[in-house]
Amino acid sequence: xxxxxxxxxxxxxxxxxxxxxxLIGAIFALAAxxxxxxWGVVGLINVSQxxxxxxxxxxxxxxxxxxxxxxxxxxxxxxxxFVAGWLxxxxxxxxxxxxxxxxxxxxTFGLSIxxxxxxxxxxxxxxxxxxxxxxxxxxxxxxxxxxRIKLISFAAALLTGAFLMLFLKRSRMGQAIRATAQNARAAxxxxxxTDRVYAWTFALNAAICGASxxxxxxxxxxxxxxxxxxxxxxxxxxxxAGLGNVAGVLFAALGxxxxxxxxxxxxxxxxxxAFVFTLLVxxxxxxxxxxxxxxxxxx
Amino acid sequence: MIASSALRRRLLLACGxxxxxxxxALAPAYRSQxxxxxxxxxxxxxxxxxxxxxxxxxxxxxxxxGVGMYACVLVQRDAGLGYYxxxxxxxxxxxxxxxxxxxxxxxxxxxLRGHSFAIGTLGLGIAAGELAGGWDFVGAGGGMVPPLFPxxxxxxxxxFYYLCFxxxxxxxxxxxxxxxxxxxLVLNAIRDDEDKAExxxxxxxxxxxxxxxxxxxxxxxxxxxxxxxxxxxxPREVAFAGxxxxxxxxxxxxxxxxxxxxxxxxxxxxxxxxxxxxxxxLLGWQRVALGLLIVVxxxxxxxxxxxxxxxxxxxxxxxxxxxxxxESGR
Numbered sequence: 001x002x003x004x005x006x007x008x009x010x011x012x013x014x015x016x017x018x019x020x021x022x023l024i025g026a027i028f029a030l031a032a033x034x035x036x037x038x039w040g041v042v043g044l045i046n047v048s049q050x051x052x053x054x055x056x057x058x059x060x061x062x063x064x065x066x067x068x069x070x071x072x073x074x075x076x077x078x079x080x081x082f083v084a085g086w087l088x089x090x091x092x093x094x095x096x097x098x099x100x101x102x103x104x105x106x107x108t109f110g111l112s113i114x115x116x117x118x119x120x121x122x123x124x125x126x127x128x129x130x131x132x133x134x135x136x137x138x139x140x141x142x143x144x145x146x147x148r149i150k151l152i153s154f155a156a157a158l159l160t161g162a163f164l165m166l167f168l169k170r171s172r173m174g175q176a177i178r179a180t181a182q183n184a185r186a187a188x189x190x191x192x193x194t195d196r197v198y199a200w201t202f203a204l205n206a207a208i209c210g211a212s213x214x215x216x217x218x219x220x221x222x223x224x225x226x227x228x229x230x231x232x233x234x235x236x237x238x239x240x241a242g243l244g245n246v247a248g249v250l251f252a253a254l255g256x257x258x259x260x261x262x263x264x265x266x267x268x269x270x271x272x273x274a275f276v277f278t279l280l281v282x283x284x285x286x287x288x289x290x291x292x293x294x295x296x297x298x299x
Numbered sequence: 300m301i302a303s304s305a306l307r308r309r310l311l312l313a314c315g316x317x318x319x320x321x322x323x324a325l326a327p328a329y330r331s332q333x334x335x336x337x338x339x340x341x342x343x344x345x346x347x348x349x350x351x352x353x354x355x356x357x358x359x360x361x362x363x364x365g366v367g368m369y370a371c372v373l374v375q376r377d378a379g380l381g382y383y384x385x386x387x388x389x390x391x392x393x394x395x396x397x398x399x400x401x402x403x404x405x406x407x408x409x410x411l412r413g414h415s416f417a418i419g420t421l422g423l424g425i426a427a428g429e430l431a432g433g434w435d436f437v438g439a440g441g442g443m444v445p446p447l448f449p450x451x452x453x454x455x456x457x458x459f460y461y462l463c464f465x466x467x468x469x470x471x472x473x474x475x476x477x478x479x480x481x482x483x484l485v486l487n488a489i490r491d492d493e494d495k496a497e498x499x500x501x502x503x504x505x506x507x508x509x510x511x512x513x514x515x516x517x518x519x520x521x522x523x524x525x526x527x528x529x530x531x532x533x534p535r536e537v538a539f540a541g542x543x544x545x546x547x548x549x550x551x552x553x554x555x556x557x558x559x560x561x562x563x564x565x566x567x568x569x570x571x572x573x574x575x576x577x578x579x580x581l582l583g584w585q586r587v588a589l590g591l592l593i594v595v596x597x598x599x600x601x602x603x604x605x606x607x608x609x610x611x612x613x614x615x616x617x618x619x620x621x622x623x624x625x626e627s628g629r
Contacts, residue, residue: 045414045418047418092594092598095598096597096598099601101413101414102356102413102414102417103597103598103601105356105414105417105418106356106549106553106593106597107593107594107597107598109358109546109593110590110591110592110593110594110597111590111594112590113542113546113586113589113590113593114587114590114591114593114594115590116590117584117586117587117589117590118587118590120586121583121584121587228425232418232421232422235418239415268433270432270433270439270440271429271430271433273425273429274426274429274430274432274433277422277423277425277426277429278422278426278430280418280419280422280426281408281419281422281423281426284408284411284415284418284419284422285407285408285410285411285419288407288410288411288415289407289410292410
């Protein structure tokens with residue numbers, strides 16, 4: 001709790017935490033947007049979301065080690081993860097699409113353990129990072145430091161999101177995806193190949209996660225066990241924002257980033273993960289009582 | 300015919316109990332593994348109470364296991380009782396702490412449904428592990444060590460074998476008794492259609508919380524026993540071990556057939572025996588295999604062993620098949 005007093009003594013620290021939170025929040029928003037997309041279109045909660053982020057991070061790290069500048073690794077990681085997502089859909093996901101929710105949650109949960117442990121066995125448990133070498137900005141006479149890569153990754157995350165939305169709005173496949181989200185049966189009647197749409201949606205989601213994972217590898221670190229917190233954050237953000245609410249997802253993600261940074265500072269870094277998971281439970285319970293007052297149920 | 304089959308079943312059960320009681324004398328080298336097997340049966344049975352019978356698929360039941368374990372070892376460490384008194388008082392305190400926690404969380408968490416409940420409980424289990432891993436009073440990340448067993452060398456395994464066996468037997472008997480009565484019917488009604496059950500005048504939240512408390516009670520007891528059996532408590536790897544115990548309980552119940560009484564027992568035995576036999580040959584790929592196993596079982600074998608058998612030979616499970624049931628059943 002001494003850190004709390006420190007915050008009051010030096011308000012400039014709050015600015016630092018706020019800035020860091022906002023900058024990482026955009027990356028959370030990407031993964032959360034992907035989860036909302038799959039949830040809305042395929043009707044499936046992808047518990048292996050965070051593992052896709054982790055795989056994207058490793059893809060970027062391997063490309064970086066092969067001599068590529070990490071910034072160019074972002075689109076490449078997205079492309080690689082698109083293929084991986086497609087394969088995952090064709091191997092596992094399509095079998096659980098029309099099953100009940102529990103089956104799909106458990107299946108993707110198994111998938112997440114599988115990917116996480118594969119990464120642990122193949123890549124090792126070491127913490128990796130892709131150095132971009134952009135240096136750091138010093139603001140307010142050095143009281144606030146921002147590494148340039150965080151700013152760049154913030155912009156890249158927003159750009160990826162904008163690109164995705166343009167794709168959904170304009171392209172033929174994007175229209176088919178939106179039609180399937182509205183009414184899968186009607187879309188099928190109108191000649192949309194919904195199975196292909198589902199595959200595309202899942203692959204797109206994987207690609208977004210891949211991009212956000214590459215950004216994570218540049219700005220922070222990757223390790224095999226990074227997945228679950230990202231899944232939980234995405235779920236939390238989607239729960240707060242609701243499906244199909246892009247601005248909501250972005251603001252919830254930024255808010256979560258800020259809250260997490262402050263909590264990590266005040267409670268100490270060892271409690272930051274505990275904070276994320278406790279917040280998840282708190283939000284779900286709060287939402288349950290809020291909905292109960294309006295006599296609705298969590299579906 | 301019915302009387303003879305019931306008699307046969309009883310004879311089989313008696314043989315099984317005698318065999319279980321004689322086991323430490325028959326194969327003393329495997330006492331610890333067998334003690335863990337009984338705990339696995341408790342895991343699968345208690346998970347199935349919510350997941351199978353009530354339709355609430357929890358990923359965080361390991362929370363109660365960990366709470367029971369920590370509470371037990373804390374009592375053993377701080378209360379200054381003798382070994383056996385400390386152990387029994389500690390286990391009881393652990394069970395009560397778990398029940399209190401379940402009752403406290405019950406109305407909030409059990410109001411969640413479907414995926415919210417699944418992911419909420421997942422978060423609950425992990426949050427508990429992270430909190431315990433940062434709290435100095437319970438040893439933080441380094442964990443805790445329960446006191447040494449005072450008896451003769453090798454007596455420890457036998458003692459905990461019988462303790463775990465008694466625990467599994469008590470869990471099985473209580474759940475059997477609960478499922479046979481009104482309580483079991485209400486749980487099944489909640490699984491089939493909760494809104495209708497509530498409209499029928501059943502206080503579903505009360506029943507759900509009670510079920511969770513029962514589950515927490517037995518998990519809390521087993522937590523105390525396992526903490527002392529393993530002789531070491533780590534917050535994330537032993538007590539709140541989501542990736543191992545937490546996942547295994549779900550897997551075992553589904554493997555055996557969820558929603559049945561014997562299914563989880565069967566699933567636990569099959570899983571534990573295969574695990575002990577083959578795990579060491581996988582050379583570090585065990586957890587990869589676990590993930591693969593979950594995916595394969597969930598996708599291709601969701602009914603489980605007993606569920607599959609019931610579908611295959613329904614008459615053996617007391618379901619009568621009527622000709623033309625499909626036509627007349629509309």
